[in-house]
Amino acid sequence: MVLRTRRFGRNRRAPSSVRSIGLAFSTLISQLKFVGYDVSSARMAPVLIPAVAVGAALVIRQGLELVGQFYYLPFVPAVMATAMLAGRRSGALAVGLSIVANVVLVAREGVVDTAINALLFTVVSWFIAEMCWRLRAMQRRAETLSGRLLHRNQMLDAILASVPVVTLNREGRIRYLTDSAGLVLGVAADEAPGRLLGDFVEGFALDAADREDVVWTGRRPNSMAYPLSIQFGMMPENAEGVHATLCLTDLTQAHAADARARELHAQLNRVWRLNSLGEMAASLAHELNQPLTAATTYLHASQASLEKAGLMGQSACRTIDLAKGQLLRAGSIIRRMRELLAHESRSLAAERVSLMIADLHGVLAVIQRTGAVVVEIDIEGDDAVRAERIQLQQAVINLIRNATEALEGHADGRIRVTGRVRSEELFEVRVEDNGPGIAPGLLDTIFRPLITTKASGMGLGLSVTRTIVESHGGTLSVDRSELGGAAFSFSLMRERELEEA
Amino acid sequence: MIGHSVFVIDDDEAVRDSLLTLLRGQGYMARGFVSGLDFFSRLPEAPSACVITDIRMPDMDGAEVVRRLAAEKGHAWPVIVITGHADVPMAVQMMKAGVVDFIEKPFDPNRLSESLRGCFGALTDRLAREEAARRTDERLVDLTPRELQVFESLVEGKSNKEIALDLEISPRTVEIFRAKVMAKMQAESLSALVRMGLNRRV
Numbered sequence A: 001m002v003l004r005t006r007r008f009g010r011n012r013r014a015p016s017s018v019r020s021i022g023l024a025f026s027t028l029i030s031q032l033k034f035v036g037y038d039v040s041s042a043r044m045a046p047v048l049i050p051a052v053a054v055g056a057a058l059v060i061r062q063g064l065e066l067v068g069q070f071y072y073l074p075f076v077p078a079v080m081a082t083a084m085l086a087g088r089r090s091g092a093l094a095v096g097l098s099i100v101a102n103v104v105l106v107a108r109e110g111v112v113d114t115a116i117n118a119l120l121f122t123v124v125s126w127f128i129a130e131m132c133w134r135l136r137a138m139q140r141r142a143e144t145l146s147g148r149l150l151h152r153n154q155m156l157d158a159i160l161a162s163v164p165v166v167t168l169n170r171e172g173r174i175r176y177l178t179d180s181a182g183l184v185l186g187v188a189a190d191e192a193p194g195r196l197l198g199d200f201v202e203g204f205a206l207d208a209a210d211r212e213d214v215v216w217t218g219r220r221p222n223s224m225a226y227p228l229s230i231q232f233g234m235m236p237e238n239a240e241g242v243h244a245t246l247c248l249t250d251l252t253q254a255h256a257a258d259a260r261a262r263e264l265h266a267q268l269n270r271v272w273r274l275n276s277l278g279e280m281a282a283s284l285a286h287e288l289n290q291p292l293t294a295a296t297t298y299l300h301a302s303q304a305s306l307e308k309a310g311l312m313g314q315s316a317c318r319t320i321d322l323a324k325g326q327l328l329r330a331g332s333i334i335r336r337m338r339e340l341l342a343h344e345s346r347s348l349a350a351e352r353v354s355l356m357i358a359d360l361h362g363v364l365a366v367i368q369r370t371g372a373v374v375v376e377i378d379i380e381g382d383d384a385v386r387a388e389r390i391q392l393q394q395a396v397i398n399l400i401r402n403a404t405e406a407l408e409g410h411a412d413g414r415i416r417v418t419g420r421v422r423s424e425e426l427f428e429v430r431v432e433d434n435g436p437g438i439a440p441g442l443l444d445t446i447f448r449p450l451i452t453t454k455a456s457g458m459g460l461g462l463s464v465t466r467t468i469v470e471s472h473g474g475t476l477s478v479d480r481s482e483l484g485g486a487a488f489s490f491s492l493m494r495e496r497e498l499e500e501a
Numbered sequence B: 001m002i003g004h005s006v007f008v009i010d011d012d013e014a015v016r017d018s019l020l021t022l023l024r025g026q027g028y029m030a031r032g033f034v035s036g037l038d039f040f041s042r043l044p045e046a047p048s049a050c051v052i053t054d055i056r057m058p059d060m061d062g063a064e065v066v067r068r069l070a071a072e073k074g075h076a077w078p079v080i081v082i083t084g085h086a087d088v089p090m091a092v093q094m095m096k097a098g099v100v101d102f103i104e105k106p107f108d109p110n111r112l113s114e115s116l117r118g119c120f121g122a123l124t125d126r127l128a129r130e131e132a133a134r135r136t137d138e139r140l141v142d143l144t145p146r147e148l149q150v151f152e153s154l155v156e157g158k159s160n161k162e163i164a165l166d167l168e169i170s171p172r173t174v175e176i177f178r179a180k181v182m183a184k185m186q187a188e189s190l191s192a193l194v195r196m197g198l199n200r201r202v
Helices: A002-040 A045-064 A075-085 A088-105 A111-162 A179-185 A252-308 A311-341 A353-358 A361-371 A389-406 A461-471 B013-025 B036-041 B062-076 B088-096 B109-140 B145-155 B160-167 B171-184 B190-201
Strands: A165-168 A174-177 A216-219 A225-234 A244-250 A349-352 A373-379 A384-387 A413-421 A426-433 A477-480 A486-493 B005-009 B029-033 B050-053 B079-083 B101-104
Touching (some): A045 A088, A075 A111, A179 A244, A225 A252, A252 A311, A252 A389, A252 A461, A349 A353, A353 A389, A353 A413, A361 A373, A361 A389, A373 A389, A384 A389, A389 A461, A389 A486, B005 B036, B013 B029, B013 B109, B029 B036, B036 B062, B050 B109, B062 B079, B062 B088, B079 B109, B088 B101, B101 B109, B109 B190
Parallel strands (some): A373 A413, B005 B050, B050 B079, B079 B101
Antiparallel strands (some): A216 A225, A413 A426
């Protein structure tokens, strides 16, 4: 009975409450319309979501009134929905709105009853909302993590695709290999698994594979042998079926570059020997020709005096003539020797300075390592010149060696090779260092052959270099470098047609 | 040949001294210099002289000596180059620069003597021609404008008749002018007169 009475009581009041809810909604909607675009914005959402959820729950509850009494229960989904869609403040707002709606709509027996029910609802719904928030946070983390994982996977794939990697089982059979490893071994990536690596690499054995210094010989199906280096990585025991990972490097190109550097080095040495021999001969010729000239002239002068002595002097004059003839013969022997060793007129061809110097990198690497110096190369502009390649390389290397020797004992020795266009016709090459420079008193003598300031050495380096530069139509000059040491520079004739060719 | 000046530039003491001995023995006034710089810093006073220079020397090389001499003294100071370091491009370069001779060390001293004789012979001829030209110029000052016209026409090789036509005077008058010109220029014959004119133009 009591139930019924209450129901009737409530029914009586229902129309007014429904009306008030409708009023509240229409106000809310008009407010929303008023703010327009803000409805969907993040600023409005924390208020809008609990308001709509609680409103919807209210409507459902009013509808359910026909079936029975539900009190706070219909508001629980509203709070849940809010928690799923928005943050803690919105959740608190939803709880608050639910309590307000309930207190307004349902008349309770007493304040205590109302308070206890409201408190219970708050606790229960907050607990559920908290669960929802946790769930959402976990979802978000899972998404980020899987995103990152995907990215790393892609990266790993990309790296693996470019690195020749092979994995082997205990028997040395290929389990897996990347495409680039397939290229190195000369086999398609999907045909190799299951085959022995020994089929592709001569004498391959797993127990010797971790020796880094061994250069293996690879053999491709077309039977072309190539040098191969293998980096070895042992897998932990639990990796299923995979015993080792190998990283392969085809050394063909590296070996070719090594061979080229060695060849160039040998060539430079040969040219150096010839050049220095020629320089010695020229210098010797010059030094010997002076006393020969003096002796011949003195003899001739004495002949003139003897002639005045008449008949007595005549036979002496003839003897002196013979002596003069021998001196002149010595001169012609020297001349012939020099002609033999002298550089034929250079065969100058179109060359590019940057390429000629780049070619020296192997030789330069050795100089940098042994001399503990840094060599900077800085060639700019149109560097096509007329030059004899090996001779010019010799000249540049000579100047760099010279600078290295000047830098001996220097803490941070630097050598700079610069190439610049100087005029329509000339391209200048400059080699400078940050060493002690050249003492002013020595400037006159440094280019003279067989004069050296060094404990070891013949004193031929600079004079050979000068001869080379002069045979290219230039002059070798020296001044002070802005780095602090000496700067040697020379000019070459520019080759203007190379560009069009 | 006696009294001609010869200057020897060579950094080698023995070469220098031997050459000076030889040249003085042959009657030249010879002086030696250690380098190009030494030579130019105490440049000897002489209207004409022959210079013998080495190429590879400290301070200033032979090529520079040749260039500077050509600029400062012209043809009055011919240069003979002697070198123990000869090559073809260098010889060509030197001959182009205007040296009279290029001799490789060691050399037969007779070769140098001949070269020097040739040098001074050419120099004497040249000086004589220059002197004659100077005298001709002095005499030309005395000619009247009309006489000068006749003189130039004669040097060009024109006959009396042609000159008469050109100047619009009678051949007889040309003959009178011609006699006056010959007297004033102190020329014994027509050919002497023509030589005077040609010498002046060189």
